[in-house]
Amino acid sequence: MKKNVASIIFLLLLVTQSCTTKKDMLYLQDMDAHSNKNLSFVMTKIQPNDILKIDVSDLNPVVAAPFNLNVGSGSSSVQMMELSGYLVTPEGTITMPILNEISVVGLSPSKIESVIKNRLIDEGYLVNPTVQVRVLNNKFTILGEVRSPGVYPFTEESISLLDAIGMAGDLTYSAIRKDIQLLRETNGKRMVYHIDLTTAAWMSNPDFQIRQNDVIIVVPNKLKVNSGGLIKDPLQVIGVIASLLAIILLISK
Incomplete structure (x- = not known):
């Protein structure tokens, strides 16, 4: 009897461990x-x-002073700058002092710099101005099987998907690495991309750089779904099975 129970334990542990292979877990397996x-x-x-x-x-x-917002003292924090920055309206415009309404939606920050600079010169306000434009509220949202889901700000124009996952503490063991979902709103449309992290092929595609307001969804594997979220780590399954079989072994004595 003991020999049979021990054999069952070995087989169950072997099956459980084989549910997730290196091929499913390792990033960028064809990097070279x-x-x-x-x-x-x-x-x-x-x-x-x-x-x-x-x-x-x-x-x-x-x-140049009349063309800048007077944000007052103590405005060096990002939160204060956001409150005193130019909010782009649903119509895609901002309103600057003296220049009034400017259409900015769909333009890059460098293009907006050129538009404002040309208006300042062409309308006779300044001779040789310098204009700098930055987005203050760059952020992305990451949900699902990561260690720290949430909304994360970033200061760059874009970051890599691996940067975003690293900021969220990496994927959990239950994450499906072959189907990371990237949601993006562009020109009034929602785009959905599917990315396989086990290959490096996606890294050459500029569409997969994380941009403002992107949403990353990391779906769980079947084991996590079937458990109703109770199993956070496949190793827990091994522990539970081992404990149950240990009890059976003691009772069989």
């Missing part, structure tokens, strides 16, 4: 095949509800 490839980047395109920080400067600060 995709090395030395040229990288391409896509500029951020401004969307409604973005908050912009716009600085206009000139050799004479006095003449």
